Amino acid sequence: MADGNPFKAHMEALTVQERQFQYYNLSATDASKYEKLPYSIRVLLESAIRNCDNFQIQSKDVDNILNWETNQHNSVEIPFKPARVILQDFTGVPAVVDFAAMRDAVKRLGGDPQKINPICPVDLVIDHSVQADVVRSLLKLCPNPGGGQKSDCGLRSTECNPCHPHGMPVIDEICPFHHLQTPGATALQKNQDLEFDRNKERFQFLKWGAKAFKNMLIVPPGSGIVHQVNLEHLGRVVFDEDGLLYPDSLVGTDSHTTMINGLGILGWGVGGIEAEAVMLGQAISMVLPPVVGYKITGSLEPLVTSTDVVLTITKHLRQVGVVGKFVEFFGSGVAQLSIADRATISNMCPEYGATVGFFPVDERSLEYLRGTGRDEAKIEYIEAYLRQNKMFRDYNNPGNDPVFTEVVELDLSTVVPCCSGPKRPHDKVPVSEMKQDFVKCLNNKVGFKGFAIPADKQTTTVPIVFDGQEYTLTHGSVVIAAITSCTNTSNPSVMLGAGLLAKKAVEAGLSVSPYVKTSLSPGSGVVTYYLQESGVTPYLEKLGFDIVGYGCMTCIGNSGPLPDPVAEAIEKANLVACGVLSGNRNFEGRIHPLTRANYLASPPLVVAYALAGTACIDFETEPLGHNAEGNPVYLRDIWPSRDEIQAVERQFVIPSMFKDVYAKIEKGNARWTSLDAPESMLYPWDEKSTYIKSPPFFEQMTKELPSIEGVKDAHVLLNVGDSITTDHISPAGSIARNSPAARYLGSRGLTPREFNSYGSRRGNDAVMARGTFANIRLLNKFIGKASPKTVHIPSGDQMDIFDAADRYQNEKRQVIILAGKEYGSGSSRDWAAKGPWMQGVRAVIAESYERIHRSNLVGMGIMPLQYQAGETADSLGLTGKEMYSIHIPDDLHTRHLVEVKLEDGRSFQVIARFDTDVELTYFRHGGILNYMIRQML
Numbered sequence: 062m063a064d065g066n067p068f069k070a071h072m073e074a075l076t077v078q079e080r081q082f083q084y085y086n087l088s089a090t091d092a093s094k095y096e097k098l099p100y101s102i103r104v105l106l107e108s109a110i111r112n113c114d115n116f117q118i119q120s121k122d123v124d125n126i127l128n129w130e131t132n133q134h135n136s137v138e139i140p141f142k143p144a145r146v147i148l149q150d151f152t153g154v155p156a157v158v159d160f161a162a163m164r165d166a167v168k169r170l171g172g173d174p175q176k177i178n179p180i181c182p183v184d185l186v187i188d189h190s191v192q193a194d195v196v197r198s199l200l201k202l203c204p205n206p207g208g209g210q211k212s213d214c215g216l217r218s219t220e221c222n223p224c225h226p227h228g229m230p231v232i233d234e235i236c237p238f239h240h241l242q243t244p245g246a247t248a249l250q251k252n253q254d255l256e257f258d259r260n261k262e263r264f265q266f267l268k269w270g271a272k273a274f275k276n277m278l279i280v281p282p283g284s285g286i287v288h289q290v291n292l293e294h295l296g297r298v299v300f301d302e303d304g305l306l307y308p309d310s311l312v313g314t315d316s317h318t319t320m321i322n323g324l325g326i327l328g329w330g331v332g333g334i335e336a337e338a339v340m341l342g343q344a345i346s347m348v349l350p351p352v353v354g355y356k357i358t359g360s361l362e363p364l365v366t367s368t369d370v371v372l373t374i375t376k377h378l379r380q381v382g383v384v385g386k387f388v389e390f391f392g393s394g395v396a397q398l399s400i401a402d403r404a405t406i407s408n409m410c411p412e413y414g415a416t417v418g419f420f421p422v423d424e425r426s427l428e429y430l431r432g433t434g435r436d437e438a439k440i441e442y443i444e445a446y447l448r449q450n451k452m453f454r455d456y457n458n459p460g461n462d463p464v465f466t467e468v469v470e471l472d473l474s475t476v477v478p479c480c481s482g483p484k485r486p487h488d489k490v491p492v493s494e495m496k497q498d499f500v501k502c503l504n505n506k507v508g509f510k511g512f513a514i515p516a517d518k519q520t521t522t523v524p525i526v527f528d529g530q531e532y533t534l535t536h537g538s539v540v541i542a543a544i545t546s547c548t549n550t551s552n553p554s555v556m557l558g559a560g561l562l563a564k565k566a567v568e569a570g571l572s573v574s575p576y577v578k579t580s581l582s583p584g585s586g587v588v589t590y591y592l593q594e595s596g597v598t599p600y601l602e603k604l605g606f607d608i609v610g611y612g613c614m615t616c617i618g619n620s621g622p623l624p625d626p627v628a629e630a631i632e633k634a635n636l637v638a639c640g641v642l643s644g645n646r647n648f649e650g651r652i653h654p655l656t657r658a659n660y661l662a663s664p665p666l667v668v669a670y671a672l673a674g675t676a677c678i679d680f681e682t683e684p685l686g687h688n689a690e691g692n693p694v695y696l697r698d699i700w701p702s703r704d705e706i707q708a709v710e711r712q713f714v715i716p717s718m719f720k721d722v723y724a725k726i727e728k729g730n731a732r733w734t735s736l737d738a739p740e741s742m743l744y745p746w747d748e749k750s751t752y753i754k755s756p757p758f759f760e761q762m763t764k765e766l767p768s769i770e771g772v773k774d775a776h777v778l779l780n781v782g783d784s785i786t787t788d789h790i791s792p793a794g795s796i797a798r799n800s801p802a803a804r805y806l807g808s809r810g811l812t813p814r815e816f817n818s819y820g821s822r823r824g825n826d827a828v829m830a831r832g833t834f835a836n837i838r839l840l841n842k843f844i845g846k847a848s849p850k851t852v853h854i855p856s857g858d859q860m861d862i863f864d865a866a867d868r869y870q871n872e873k874r875q876v877i878i879l880a881g882k883e884y885g886s887g888s889s890r891d892w893a894a895k896g897p898w899m900q901g902v903r904a905v906i907a908e909s910y911e912r913i914h915r916s917n918l919v920g921m922g923i924m925p926l927q928y929q930a931g932e933t934a935d936s937l938g939l940t941g942k943e944m945y946s947i948h949i950p951d952d953l954h955t956r957h958l959v960e961v962k963l964e965d966g967r968s969f970q971v972i973a974r975f976d977t978d979v980e981l982t983y984f985r986h987g988g989i990l991n992y993m994i995r996q997m998l
Contacts, residue, residue, distance in 0.1 A: 065114075066111075066112075066113050066114065067113055067115065067120055068085065068090075068110045068111075068113055068123070070089075071085050071086050071087075071089040071090065071110065072084070072085055072086070073085075073086045073089075075306065075442075075445060075446060075449055077441055077442045077445045077446075078438065078441055078442075080438075080442070081304065082301070082304050082305070082306050082442060082446070083304055083305050083306070084305065084306045084307065084446055084449070084450060085107060085110050085111050085307070086449075086450065087103060087106060087107055087110065087450055087451070088450075088451060090106075090110070090123070090127050091127060094127050094128065094130070095127065095451070096451060096463070097130060097463055097464045098127075098129055098130075098463055098464070099129075099352040099354070099387065099389050099419075099463045099464070099465060100389060100419065100421035100452060100454060100463065101327055101352060101387050101389050101417060101419040101421075102126065102129050102352060102387075103450075103451075103452055104308050104310055104327040104452075105126050105139065105141055105327075105349075106123065106126045106127060107307060107308055107450070108141055108142050108143070108144075108307075108308075108310060109122050109123045109126055109139065109140070109141070110123055111305075111307055112142045112344070116978075116979070117140055117142075117343065117344045117979055118140045118142065118344055122139050122140055125137050125139055125349060126139055126349065129349060129352075130464055132349050133349060133350070133351045133352070133466055134351065134466075135349075136348055137348065137349045138346050138347070138348055138349070138976070138977075139346070139347060139348075139349050140344035140345070140346055140347075140979075141344060141345055141346075141347055142339070142342075142343075142344045142345075143181070143310045143311045143312045143328070143339055143345075144181060144182075144297075144300055144307065144308070144309055144310045144311060145181050145182040145183065145184070145297075145309070145310075145311045146179070146181060146182070146183045146184075146311060146312055146313065146314075146336050146339050146340050147183075147184045147185075147186070147287060147291055147295070147311055147312075147313040147314075147315075147318060147328075148183065148184070148185040148186070148287075148313065148314050148315075148336065149185070149186055149187075149188055149189050149287045149313075149314065149315050150185065150186070150187040150188065150189050150190055150263065150267065150282075151189040151190075151820045151821070151823060152314035152315065152333055152336075152823070152891075153185040153267070153314060154263055154266065154267065154753075154823055154824040155333055155823045155824055155891060155892075155895075156314070156333055156336060156337050156340070157185070157266065157267065157270040157274075157824075158266075158753065158754075158755075158756060158824045159337060159756065159758070159990060160177060160178075160179070160270075160274065160337075160340075161270070161273075161743070161744040161755070162755050162756050162758060162759060163177045163759065163990060163993070163994055164177045164742070164743055164744075165743060165744075165755065165759070166759035166762055166994050167994055167997055167998065168743065170762070170763075170764045170994070170998055171764065171998070172994075172997055172998040173997075174742060174743060175742060176997045177994075177997060178274050178275040178276055178277070179274060179275075179276040179277050179340040179341070180276070180340065180341055180342035181276070181339060181340060181342065182276055182278075183274075183276060183277045183278070183340055184277075184278045184279075184280065184290075184291070184295050185267065185270075185277065185278070185279045185280065186279075186280040186284065186285065186286070186287035186290050186291075187264070187267065187279070187280060187281060187282040187284075187612075188282070188284075188285065188286045188287050188611070188612040188613055189612065189613055189617060189619075189820070190256050190259070190260045190263070190282060190612065190821070191252055191253065191256040191282065191283075191582075191610040191611070191612040191613075191614060191619065192252065192255070192256070192610075192614065192619040192620070192621050193252065193543070193578070193580045193582065193609050193610065193614050193615055193619060193620050193621040194251070194252055194255050194621040194622070195248040195251040195252055195255075195609065195621070196248050196578055196579060196580045196605070196607065196609050196621070197248060197575075197579065197605045197607055247607065248580075248607050248608075248609045249607070249608050249609055249610060252609055252610045253282070253283055253610065253730065253732065254732070256282060256283075256610070257282070257732045257733075257736075259817065259821075260282075260752075260821065261736070262747075262750050262751075262752040262753055263752050263753065263821070263824065264282065264733070264736060265736060265737065265738045265739075266738075266744070266752075266753045266824065267279055268281075268733070268736055268738035269738045269739045269740075269741075269744055271727075272738065272740065273741070273742060273744070278295075278727065279727075280726055280727065281727070281728070281729030281730070281733040282611075282612070282729070282730075282733060283610070283611050283612075283729065283730045283732075283733070284585070284586070284611060284726055284729065285583070285584050285585035285586065285611050285612075286546070286547040286550070286584035286585070286611070286612060286613055287313070287315060287547075288315070288317050288318065288320040288321065288408065288547040288551075288584070289320075289547040289550065289551040289584030289585050290584070290585055290726070291313075291318075291320070291321050292320060292321060292323070292324060292400075292404050292547075292551055293433050293551070293585055293587060293719060293723070294433070294719070294723045294726065296309060296321055296324050296326050297309040297326075297439075298324065298325060298326060298422060298426070298430065298443045299439075299442065299443040299446050299447065301439070301442065306442060306446040308326075308327070308447075308452065309326045310326065310327045310328060311326065311327075311328040312328060312329060312330070312331045312335065312336055312339055312345065313328060313329075313330055313331070313336070314330065314331065314332070314333055314336045315330050316330040316411040316888065317330065317408050317409075317410075317411060317547070317548075317645060318330040319407050319408065319410035319411065319416075319417055319418060320404050320407050320408035320547060320548075320551075321404075321407070322404075322407040322410070322417050322418055322419045322420060323400055323401075323402075323403035323404030323405070323406065323407040323408070323418075323420050324400055324403075324404065324420075324422075324426060324429065325419075325420055325421050325422030325423075325426050325454075327417060327419060328417070329410070329416050329417050330411070330889075331345065331889055331913070332888070332889025332890050332891050332893075332913065332917060333890070333891030333892075334889075334891045334894060334895075334916075334917045334920045334921070334989070335889060335913065335916070335917070337891075337989070337990065338920065338989055341989070341990075341993045343979075343989065343993075344979075345916075346912075346916055346976075346977070348385070348912065350385060350386050350387045350416060351385075351386045351387070351466035351467075352386065352387040352388070352389050352465050352466050353378075353381065353383050353386050353387070353388045353389070353415070353465060353466055353467055353468075353469065354389055354390075354391055354462075354463075354465030354466075354467070354468040354469075355374070355378070355388050355389065355390045355391070355392075355418075355468075355469055355470075355471065356390075356391055356392035356394075356468055356469070356470040356471070357390060357391070357392040357393075357394030357395050357398070357470075357471050357473060358392050358393055358394045358470065358471070358472050358473065359394055359472040359473040359474040359475070360394070360397060360473055360474060361397070361473045361474070361476060361703075362474060362476070362477075363702055363703050364478055364700060364703075365473075365476050365477065365478060366478070366554070366555050366558065366663040366665065367398070367399075367401070367402040367405045367406075367549075367552055367554065367555060367663075368405065368548075368549055368555055368643065368661075368662065368663030368664075368666075369476050369477065369478050369479050369663065370398075370402065370405075370406065370473065370476050371405045371406045371408075371409050371548075372479050372480070372481045372486075372489050372661065373471070373476050373479065373489060374406055374409075374413065374471065375409050375412050375413045375481065375486055375487045375489070376481070376487045376488070376489040377413075377469070377471065378413035378414065378415065378469075379412075379413055379414060379487040381469055382414070383413060383414050383415040384414040384415070385416065386415055386416065386466070387415060387416055387417050387419060388410070388413075388415040388417065388418045388419065389419045389420075389421070389463075389465065390403070390406070390418065390419065390420050391454075391456060391461075391462055392456060392470075393456060393457050394456075394471070394472075394473050395420065395423075395456040396423070396425070396456040396457055397473070398425075399425065399429070399552075399554070400425055400426060400428075400429035401429075401551055401552035401553060401554065402552065402554075403420045404551055404552070405548055405549060405551070405552055406418055406420075407419070407420065408547065408548045408551075408645060409486065409548060409645050411645075412486040412487055412645060412646065413487065421452065421453070421454035422443075422447050422452065422453055422454060423453065423454045423455065423456055424455075427440055427443070427444055430443070431716065432714070432715075432716055432719075433716065433719040434716040434717070434718075434719035434720035434723070477491050477492070477493070478491070478492040478493075478663075478666070479491045479492055480492060480495060480641075480660040480661060480662045480666065481647065481660065481661040481662075482647050482658060482659055482660035482661060483499070483502055483510070483639075483647070483657070483658035483659060483660060484509045484510070484647065484648060484649045484658070484659070485509050485647065485648065486645060486646055486647055486661055488509060488510060490660075492666065492680060493679070493680075493681060495660075495676060495677075495678070495679075496677050496678055496679045497679075499537055499658070499676055499677045500519075500677065502637075502658070503519050503536060503637065504516070504519075512637050512657060512658070514536065514635075514637060518635070519536060520535070521535060521536065521634050521636065522534070522535045523535070523630040523633060523634045523636065525576065525626040525627060525629075525630045526626060527574075527575060527576040527624060527626050527627070528575050528576075530575075532574055532576055534627065534630045534631070534634075534636060534638070535636065535675075536636055536637045536638075536677070537637065537638075537639055537658070537675045537676045537677030538636065538638050538639065538674060538675055539577055539638075539639045539640070539641055539670050539671060539673070539674055539675055539676060540576070540577060540578060540623055540627050540631070540638045540639065540640065540655070540656060541577070541578045541615065541620055541623070541639075541640035541641070541642065541652065541653060541656055541659075542573070542577055542578070542579045542580075542606075542640075542641050542642070542667050542668070542670060542671035543578075543579070543580045543581075543582070543614070543615035543616075543620065543640070543641075543642040543643070543644070543667065544556075544559060544580070544581045544582070544606055544642075544643050544664045544667050544668075545580065545581075545582045545613070545614050545615040545616045545642050545643055545644050546582075546584070546613065546615075546616035546642070546643055546644035546645055547584040547613075548616070548643065548644060548645040549643035549644075549663065549664055550582070550583045550584040550585075550588055550643070550664075551584050551585075553588075553591060553710050553714045554703075554706050554707070554710060555643070555663050555664045555665065556583075556588055556591075556592065556664055557591070557592070557595060557597065557706050557709050557710055557713075557714075558663070558664065558665040558701055558706050559601070559606075559663075559664035559665045559667065559668050560592055560595065560597025560598070560600065560601055561597060561701035561705060561706060561709065562665045562668050562669065562699055562700060562701055563597060563600040563601045563603070563604050563606065563668055564596075564597055564600040565698075565699035565701070566600070566604065566668070566672055566685070566694075566699050567600045567603045567604065569688050569694045569698070569699060570686075570687075570688040570689045570694075571604075571672050571685055571686045571688075571694055571699075572603075572604065572672075572686075573604045573605050573671045573672055573674075574674050575605070576624055576626070576627050577605065577671055577674065578620070578621075578623060578624070579604065579605035579606050579607075579671055580606065580607070580609045580614065580615060581601060581606040581607060581608050581609065582608070582609055582610050582611065582612060582613075582614040582615065583608065583611060584611070585611070585722065586611065586722040587714075587718050587719055587722050589608060590718045590721070590722060591713045591714045591718060594713045594718075595709050595712070595713040601668075604668065604671065604672070605671070606668065606671075615640075615642050615644065615652060616642060616644035616645065616646070617651075618651050618652060618653070620640070620652055620653045623653065623655060628655055631655045632655070637657045637658050638655060638656050638657065638658070639656060639658045639659065639660065639670075639675075639676040640652045640653060640656035640658070640659040640660070641659075641660050641662050641666070641667050641670040641671070641676065642659065642660075642661065642662070642667065643661070643662060643663060643664045643667050644661060645661065646661075647659035647660065647661050658676065660676060665700070665701075669685065669696050672685045672686065673685050680695065680696040680697070681695075681697075683695075685699075749809075750825070751806060751809050751811060751822065751825060751828070752821070752822055752824055752825055753824045753825065754824065754825040754826055754827060756826040756895075757826065757899075758895075758898075758988070758990060758991075759990070759991065759994065762987065762991055762994065764995070764998060766985065766986060766995065767987070768951075769949045769951065769953060769984075769985060770949070771946070771947050771948045771949040772875055772877060772903045772904055772924075772945065772946060772947040773875065773946045774874070774875070774944045774945075774946055774964065775874070775875035775876055775877045775903060775904075775944065775945045775946070775947075776854045776855070776869060776874055776875070776876050776877075776944060776945075777854065777876070777877055777878065777879055777941040777942070777943075777945070778851060778862065778865060778866055778869070778876040778877070778878055778900065778901075778902060779834065779841050779843070779851055779862065779878045779879070779880075780841060780842040780843055780878075780879045780934070780940075780941030781839070781840065781841055781842065781878070781879070781880050781881065781884075782840065782842065782880075782881040783881035783882040783883060783908075784881070784882065784883050784886055785839075785880055785881070785883075785884050785885070785886075786885070786886050786887035787885055787886070787887045787888055787889065787890040787893040787911075787914060788836065788887055788888070788890075789834070789836045789838065789839045790833060790834060790836075790885070790890070790892075790893040790896060790897070791833065791890035791891075791892045791893040791896060792819035792828075792829050792831075792832025792833060792835060792892055792896065793819055793820065793832075793836075793890075794818060794819060794820075795816070795818055795819075796816040796817070796818065796819060796822075796828075796832070797835070797837075798813050798816075800831065800832070800835050800849075800861070801831035801832075801835070801861050801863040801864060802816075802819070802828050802831040802832045802835065803816060804831075805827060805828060805831055806828065819832050823892065826895070826899055829892050829895070829896055829899070830863060830896055830899035830900060831863045832863075832892075832896070833862070833863065833892065833893075833896025833897060833899065833900060834849060834851075834862040834863070834896070834897075834900075835849045835861070835862070835863070836849060837849055841862075842941065843941065844859070849861060849862055850862065851865045852865070853865045853868055853869070854942055855872075855874075862900070863900065866900035866901055866902075867900075869901060870900075870901045875901065875903050876900070876901050876902055876903065877902060877903055877904045877905065877906065877945055877947075878897070878902055878904075878905045878906070878907075879905075879906050879907075879934050879939065879941050880905060880906070880907035880908070881907065881908050881933070881934075882907070882908045882909045883909055883910070883911055884905060884907040884908075884909070884910050884911065884914070885910055885911040885913075885914025885915065885917075885918075886911040886914070887911070889913045889914065889917065891917065893914060893917065894914070894917035894918050894920060894921040894923065895921060897918075897921075897923060898921045898922065898923055902923055903923065903924065904923060904924035904925075904926055904947060905918060905923065905924070905925055905926065906926045906927070906928065906934075906961070906971055907925070907926070907927060907928070908927070908928050908933055909927065910925055910927070910974065915974055915976075916980070919975065919980045919983055919984055919988075919989075920983060920988055920989040920990075921988050922983075922984060922986075922987040922988035922991070924947070924949075924973065924984070925973075925974040925975075926947070926959070926961075926971040926972065926973060926974065927971060927972045927974050928969075928971055928972075929958075929969075929970060929971065929972060932969065937969055938967075943963045943964060943965065944963065944964040945961055945962070945963060946961070946962045946963075946964075947959060947960070947961050947962075947971075948960050948962070949973075953973065953975070953981065954975075954981070955975050955976055955977060955978065955980075955981060956972055956973065956974065956975070956976065957972075957973045957975070958970045958971070958972060958973075959971060959972075959973050
């Protein structure tokens with residue numbers, strides 16, 4: 062490894078308010094080339110220059126990025142070292158488990174386990190565990206919210222008789238209308254209690270991690286959603302590391318990490334192995350991307366929200382095609398968008414397919430930092446650094462525009478109120494066409510825009526009795542209405558818009574049918590603060606939009622059960638019932654199994670559709686309801702103007718709220734504070750736990766670097782075709798009752814209702830190994846149909862894939878996988894590499910790989926081998942029933958041709974897909990984590 066950074070000469074001094082800083086002057090590389098670079102690429106360049114060591118990051122990598130205009134179409138791979146990592150709890154638990162196991166390994170090998178800590182800052186926000194089990198406050202609230210004196214509240218004695226679902230204790234709560242103590246439990250408290258009851262082991266483990274590891278911040282449950290907390294509090298914009306200034310950047314183990322790009326911080330979602338690599342100070346590999354310039358001009362019409370803008374952009378960019386590309390926004394229209402508006406657009410980046418949707422920092426970015434209570438001294442050096450390094454943007458100055466791969470445009474004046482659905486986030490539907498579109502969907506054949514409901518069944522109605530009253534359900538009935546997700550709850554304009562619309566609706570005498578599952582799950586406590594202070598909370602609650610939790614909830618499918626009468630009616634009549642939510646994804650089956658149609662909408666429209674009770678409505682010609690005098694009330698009668706919303710926002714969304722909320726962010730609620738967690742440096746693993754288990758990744762590891770071993774007489778565990786995705790490989794979703802994972806949990810004394818999901822058990826390798834390749838849609842050539850089965854070749858027995866792998870391991874037999882094109886495509890998932898390793902897979906031979914999954918296989922010490930051009934398993938006459946031996950030479954180098962021999966004497970050569978010297982180093986050590994352990998010894 063080269064000693065020192067070859068670009069040290071580019072380091073210069075910067076004085077800000079009498080403080081002395083240093084920074085790498087990017088223009089010193091080649092000013093003419095640099096100033097043409099898109100702003101997002103400038104961040105990649107700065108990272109490469111600052112971290113250049115001629116091992117992980119080489120001088121040629123800097124040249125490749127600087128010459129982006131030439132290289133953007135050449136699939137050039139570059140390394141990138143983000144400044145930090147952000148995690149949510151489902152994907153964060155296995156990362157902390159791995160770090161805990163690494164400490165054990167270092168101690169066993171004679172090293173100092175305290176050296177195992179994240180090298181870069183890591184923030185983990187617990188937000189994926191809470192569910193909307195209970196909605197609408199269980200208090201008998203007074204009928205005139207906000208309108209009476211304290212003496213008018215009827216909640217002062219035993220008159221309130223709340224129900225007690227789940228057998229949970231009654232606690233004293235504050236009446237949200239009159240601030241009086243009441244003997245009732247709110248939905249929020251009950252959901253949080255259930256969250257802790259279900260996840261106690263995981264939370265104890267994470268609380269241990271918060272204390273045990275340096276450089277790791279864990280935000281307790283009940284605090285907010287990871288991406289909103291990142292935007293409002295964690296985002297640095299510019300780092301100050303002992304006087305060295307550089308841009309904030311990050312990767313996160315959640316696809317919507319991209320939200321932070323709205324604040325000018327480059328970041329996107331990755332799998333767990335890549336995230337752990339960054340946590341350990343390693344660079345990740347990426348293809349130098351094309352950058353699509355998205356020019357925004359014009360102004361929004363008065364009734365249009367930021368949600369309408371993002372749904373319009375999502376459909377537009379899906380049509381353009383931006384997968385694998387950066388999108389960078391520019392144009393005079395951007396200057397009119399608030400940071401919350403921009404963050405909403407960046408949040409839905411995965412839905413329009415880009416890697417990032419980037420908004421460079423400008424004056425509004427600095428205003429946002431001040432408005433969210435950031436330190437003024439930091440804001441001063443942020444501005445000074447970005448201006449000095451030509452990374453500060455003036456959207457009204459075309460002279461600042463860089464070169465883009467291509468440019469597409471949007472005139473904001475053309476955006477209309479809209480929703481997206483019923484099954485995909487990029488299927489935009491103008492609100493004015495919702496009724497017509499829904500009817501078409503009933504008629505259309507089954508697909509993304511069709512349900513194939515027979516004509517004679519489209520007018521089906523089903524009466525239900527709920528809370529002593531009779532109601533009618535039909536196709537299009539709204540049964541879930543959720544103001545949810547960081548996508549929109551981070552934006553005060555749409556949240557206050559929903560509150561003001563609720564106020565006008567209540568004042569007009571409108572109400573929401575009680576069977577509609579209404580909920581409000583903010584992304585941070587700041588939302589609660591300004592909704593309460595502005596006086597709209599009582600009106601939201603009057604319509605059933607009580608705060609039910611602080612987390613992703615309905616947006617990720619944690620919507621909880623529907624009332625039994627509603628569920629029975631939907632199933633009995635095969636109704637196309639609807640969910641309406643302010644989230645970012647609405648794929649079929651995601652929001653709730655019984656809502657076949659799900660529409661993404663702004664928070665005000667969520668309230669509107671809840672009031673209407675149906676998605677099959679034309680708001681222009683049909684009223685939401687009638688007032689006390691019997692007069693119709695239309696949506697236009699209660700829709701708040703932009704001036705109204707902005708006036709309330711200016712008055713009530715203030716910096717002190719952010720400072721107050723985030724000053725207590727690490728404290729957590731009473732349950733978290735009282736939660737006992739170990740104080741030890743090493744984690745005391747509980748062998749009885751079915752959630753947290755010490756993984757076996759390092760059990761056979763030695764202090765000395767082992768010699769490279771090939772593969773001898775291996776059997777084929779799976780013989781699969783093209784486009785096997787990480788969803789086919791990695792455990793996900795619910796645990797099927799007839800699966801190996803279910804049998805394991807049953808043997809530990811758990812009943813099916815206690816199985817929970819694979820996501821919640823990612824910290825237990827025994828469960829995850831059994832769930833690997835357990836996808837019912839996996840097509841294995843040995844079986845000939847979609848099934849999570851394979852054949853144990855020596856015996857001919859057909860069995861679950863894990864059971865076959867387990868038998869091979871007990872027989873001391875090695876196994877490999879044969880695959881077709883694009884093996885491992887789809888989202889990056891760490892268990893898509895860890896799971897096969899657990900099943901004893903030594904190598905995969907495929908026609909081609911998805912780039913990140915190939916890298917993840919290397920990271921786990923599995924050999925990714927590739928047929929030579931023109932060769933396939935079929936052309937070579939491979940059935941998968943042969944035994945395979947793979948010779949690995951001592952002088953193994955990148956893309957080495959290695960020989961594969963069959964027991965019948967045939968042989969062929971394959972390419973060892975180790976594409977960089979760094980990957981070869983990881984493989985020689987048995988994987989990236991093993992490499993890092995030896996570095997610490």
